[in-house]
Amino acid sequence: MAFTRLHSSTVLFSHLRTFSPLLHPPLLPFYSLSLSRLANRRTPVSASVVAMDQNPTEEIEAPTTTRRKWKPLCLYYTQGKCTMMEDGSHLEKFNHNLALDLGVDGFVLNKLRPQELDYLLVLDLEGKVEILEFPVVMIDTRNMKFVDSFHRFVRPTMMSEQKITQYIEGKYGKFGVDGVWHDTAIPFKDVLQEFEQWLAHHNLWEKVNGGPLNRAAFVTCGNWDLKTKVPDQCRVSKIKLPPYFMEWINLKDIFLNFYNRRATGMVTMMRELQMPLFGSHHLGIDDAKNIVRVLQHMLSDGALMQITARRGSSESGDVKFTFKNRI
Numbered sequence: 001m002a003f004t005r006l007h008s009s010t011v012l013f014s015h016l017r018t019f020s021p022l023l024h025p026p027l028l029p030f031y032s033l034s035l036s037r038l039a040n041r042r043t044p045v046s047a048s049v050v051a052m053d054q055n056p057t058e059e060i061e062a063p064t065t066t067r068r069k070w071k072p073l074c075l076y077y078t079q080g081k082c083t084m085m086e087d088g089s090h091l092e093k094f095n096h097n098l099a100l101d102l103g104v105d106g107f108v109l110n111k112l113r114p115q116e117l118d119y120l121l122v123l124d125l126e127g128k129v130e131i132l133e134f135p136v137v138m139i140d141t142r143n144m145k146f147v148d149s150f151h152r153f154v155r156p157t158m159m160s161e162q163k164i165t166q167y168i169e170g171k172y173g174k175f176g177v178d179g180v181w182h183d184t185a186i187p188f189k190d191v192l193q194e195f196e197q198w199l200a201h202h203n204l205w206e207k208v209n210g211g212p213l214n215r216a217a218f219v220t221c222g223n224w225d226l227k228t229k230v231p232d233q234c235r236v237s238k239i240k241l242p243p244y245f246m247e248w249i250n251l252k253d254i255f256l257n258f259y260n261r262r263a264t265g266m267v268t269m270m271r272e273l274q275m276p277l278f279g280s281h282h283l284g285i286d287d288a289k290n291i292v293r294v295l296q297h298m299l300s301d302g303a304l305m306q307i308t309a310r311r312g313s314s315e316s317g318d319v320k321f322t323f324k325n326r327i
Contacts, residue, residue, distance in 0.1 A: 070095075071093065071094055071095035072093075072094060072095060072279075073094065073095050073096075073098070073101075073279075073285065073286075074090075074094035074095065074096055075151075075177055075180045075184075075285070076180065076183075076184065077094070077096045078098075078135075078149065078151040078285055079151050079152055079153065079184050081183075081184055082096070098137065098146055098149050098289065099145070099146040101278065101289055102137075102139075102145075102146040102289065102292055102293065102296070104143070104144045104145060104296060104300075108144075108300035109143065109144070109300070111300055111301060111302045112142075112143075112144065112299055112300060112302070113302050113303075113304060115141040115142075115299075115304065115305055116304075116305075116306070117141055117215055117216055117217050117305060118140065118141055118142065118215040118216060119138055119139070119140060119141065119147065119202075119204065119215065119216040120138070120139050120141060120216065120217060120218075120219050120249070120295065120305060121136050121137070121138050121204075121213075121216060121217070121218050121219065122136065122137045122138075122139070122218075122219045122220075122288050122291045122292045122295060123135070123136050123218050123219070123220055123225055123226070123248075123288070124220065124221060124225065124284050124287045124288040124291055125225045125229050125230070125284065126171070126282065126283075126284040126287075127154070127156075127171070127229075129156065129159070129167065130154070130156035130157065130158065130159070130188075130233060130236060131154045131188055131229060131230075131233045132153065132154055132156070132167075132168070132171060132172075132181070132185075132284075133151075133152070133153055133154060133181075133283075133284035133285070134150075134151070134152045134153075134154055134188075134191050134195070134284070135149070135150070135151045135152075135284040135285040135287075135288040136149060136150040136151070136195070136218075136288065137149045137285075137288045137289060137291075137292045138150075138202070138216075139292060139295070139296070141299065141305065144296045144299050144300065146292070147202070148198075148202065149285075149288075150194075150195055150198045151284075151285050152184075152185075152186060152191045152194065152195075153180070153181045153184050153185040153186075154185055154186065154187070154188050154191055155185040155186055155187050155188075157187055157188065157236060157237055158236055168181050168182065172283075175280050175283050177283070187237070188233055188234075188236075188237045188239075189237050189239055192239070192242065196242070199213070199244070204216045205244050210243050211243055211244075212243065212244060212246060212247060213244050217247065217248060217249050217305070217307060218245070218247075218248040218249065219248070219249045219251055219291070219295060219305070220248055220249070220250060220251065221250075221251050221252060221265060221266045221269075221287075221291050222250060222252055222265070222327070223248075223250050223309055223319070225248075226245055226248045226309070227309065227311075227319050230245050231245075231317065245311075246310060246311045246313075247307050247309065247310040247311065248307070248308070248309055249305055249306065249307060249308050250308040250309060250326070250327070251269070251291065251294065251295060251298075252264070252265070252269070252326075252327040253308045253321075253323045253325075253326040253327055254298065254303060254304075254305060254306070254308065255269055255272075255294075255298065256325055256326065256327060257323060257325055258298065258301070258303045258304075259272070262327065263327075264327070266281075266287060266290055266291055266294065267281070269294050270290065270293075270294060273294065273297050275293060275294065275297065277290060278290055278293065306322070307322060308321060308322055308323050308326065309321050309322065310322070
C-alpha cells in the first residue's frame, strides 16, 4: 500500500523562540487497531510544533463513538519538562496523553492469549554515532492498554559542541524539533539513573536486587538497540552495562514465526498488517508508538511474546538467540 506524505508548512516551536520550515511533515495518523476509517483531518505536524496554515480544524475517528481533534505530542511533556500546563492555547494545540494515540477496540481482546510476561517495554533508540533519543512505551499484556512512557533526549559525551549542533540539525532539524532536543537533552548516564527510578516506580526492577526485569521485557524492532547500541554507549559513557538489558524480544523474529512472513523493519510490518504510519518516522517516540501499535495488533491476533535473545554477561558480547527462524 502507498503511504501519503503531507505538504510542507511553516511551523512555530512550542516553548521556543524561532520559526522554521517543516521539511518532512509526519505521515497521516492512524488511531485504531481495527483499521477504522480516517475522517477528514487537520494537517498533522511533528511533535512540539503547530501548523500555521489557514485550513479549518478537522477531526479523525477515534475507536469510540466520540470524535476528537488529533494533536501532535508535546515533546517537553513526554520528558516531564512542560512548563505550559496552565496555558489553554498550548493544551489545545498539543497532546499530553499518549494513551489517546494507543487506543484498543474492546472486541479485539477476544483473541488475546495469556502471556508469560505482564508488561512489555517497547524501546526504539535513535542515533548512529551516540544515542540521541531514549524512548520507552509500556503496555499491559493482559489488556494491551498503554500504562506509561519514559522519554529522554540524550546529549553525546564524546562530541564537541559544534559537532553536536551539526549532528542534531541533520537528525532532528528536518522534523522541526532540534530546539526541543537542545533544551532538554541530558547525558546518557543521567538518563539511565532516571530510567531506573522509573522502573522502580512500576516495580519492574530494583537496583539493590539487580537481575532482569520483573515479569517484563523490552521489545525492540531488531537486535541493534540492545545487542549493539546500548553496550557501545555504556562503554563510551564509561558505565557498566545494567543487568536489565541482558535479554529482549525482537519483534521481527516474533512476526516471522507467527505470521510466517519476513519483515525487515517497522515500516514493512505495518505495510503487511495494512497499518498506516503515525507521526514522523525516525523520531524515536513516534517510532516507539508505531511499534506498540504493531505489537497490539499481533497480540490481538493471538501472538505469544517470548524472549528471543539473551546476553551471557555484561562483560561478554556473546548473545544467544532462542528462535531457529529469525531475521
